[in-house]
Amino acid sequence: MMKLKSPPVNSLSLELLTEFAISLEKLENNRACRGVIITSSVPKIFSSGLDITEMCGKSMEHYTEFWRAVQEIWLRVYSSSMVTVAAVNGSSPAGGCLIALSCDYRIMAENPKFSIGLNEAQLGIVAPFWFKDTFVNVVGHRIAERSLQLGSLHSAPEAHKLGLVDELVPEEKLMEKAAAVMAQWLALPDHARQLTKTMMRKPVVDRLVAHREEDIKNFVTFISKESIQKSLRMYMEMLKKRKS
Numbered sequence: 001m002m003k004l005k006s007p008p009v010n011s012l013s014l015e016l017l018t019e020f021a022i023s024l025e026k027l028e029n030n031r032a033c034r035g036v037i038i039t040s041s042v043p044k045i046f047s048s049g050l051d052i053t054e055m056c057g058k059s060m061e062h063y064t065e066f067w068r069a070v071q072e073i074w075l076r077v078y079s080s081s082m083v084t085v086a087a088v089n090g091s092s093p094a095g096g097c098l099i100a101l102s103c104d105y106r107i108m109a110e111n112p113k114f115s116i117g118l119n120e121a122q123l124g125i126v127a128p129f130w131f132k133d134t135f136v137n138v139v140g141h142r143i144a145e146r147s148l149q150l151g152s153l154h155s156a157p158e159a160h161k162l163g164l165v166d167e168l169v170p171e172e173k174l175m176e177k178a179a180a181v182m183a184q185w186l187a188l189p190d191h192a193r194q195l196t197k198t199m200m201r202k203p204v205v206d207r208l209v210a211h212r213e214e215d216i217k218n219f220v221t222f223i224s225k226e227s228i229q230k231s232l233r234m235y236m237e238m239l240k241k242r243k244s
């Protein structure tokens with residue numbers, strides 16, 4: 001099991017992304033480890049997505065390093081040879097949702113206060129093509145398009161209805177259910193499951209691998225624009241105001 005632990009809200013900072021990638025690599029290289037459940041040890045939050053402070057007021061070099069780390073974590077989770085189950089035990093906007101979408105199966109706590117989705121448009125930013133492709137592969141083109149254009153965050157019941165999560169279970173049963181799903185998936189021979197997973201996901205993975213440097217350049221150019229920086233600053237202010 002891998003538990004995201006970066007209070008208060010599990011923002012995906014460069015440090016957390018780097019630790020996450022190293023832990024995944026260790027598991028991937030351990031022949032005895034055939035599956036991983038990804039969850040959070042922060043109450044009510046799976047992950048608040050990418051750490052916005054990493055994308056605000058920093059240098060081009062920093063944005064480059066940060067975006068490479070974001071790409072890396074997606075590549076590792078999405079193309080993992082292990083069975084990956086997301087036990088979504090709290091809200092999961094944007095980058096947090098991407099991690100869940102990149103797993104093989106998603107189980108979410110059935111709490112209507114928890115929400116999940118790719119809400120980038122609400123921040124005035126655009127989800128890159130590989131976020132979009134991952135989303136489309138889970139929910140289909142029409143639902144993904146509407147949800148992305150509106151930057152929707154869906155309540156747990158709504159997310160289940162749309163197919164964004166596979167199952168809802170009472171909060172106290174989440175880990176038990178995740179273990180049961182893992183056992184079901186691990187009952188199959190690894191090689192057949194792995195080859196099938198690769199067949200389904202390879203085109204999307206290959207697309208980023210082929211355009212990785214271009215994608216970094218696009219991100220750095222986009223995020224460095226003063227208008228985008230202003231939107232991000234306003235969003236952070238809104239988060240702080242909402243609190244007080």
Ligand SMILES: CCCCC/C=C\CCC/C=C/CC(=O)SCCNC(=O)CCNC(=O)[C@H](O)C(C)(C)COP(=O)(O)OP(=O)(O)OC[C@H]1O[C@@H](n2cnc3c(N)ncnc32)[C@H](O)[C@@H]1OP(=O)(O)O
Nearest residue numbers: 011048049050051052053093094095125126219222239243
């Ligand atoms: C055309 C070419 C295109 C190329 C473009 C390429 C790429 C651009 C796309 C980049 C992709 C970005 C994806 C992302 O993940 S962006 C992040 C999106 N995340 C969010 O919108 C979530 C925001 N947070 C929340 O909604 C809430 O915090 C919450 C997660 C629901 C939790 O609520 P609550 O428990 O009430 O906690 P607070 O709101 O009080 O937060 C506590 C604390 O944490 C700070 N914070 C929250 N989220 C983030 C974050 N993502 N990054 C950094 N900091 C965050 C919040 O400001 C509070 O701080 P203070 O205690 O200091 O006030």
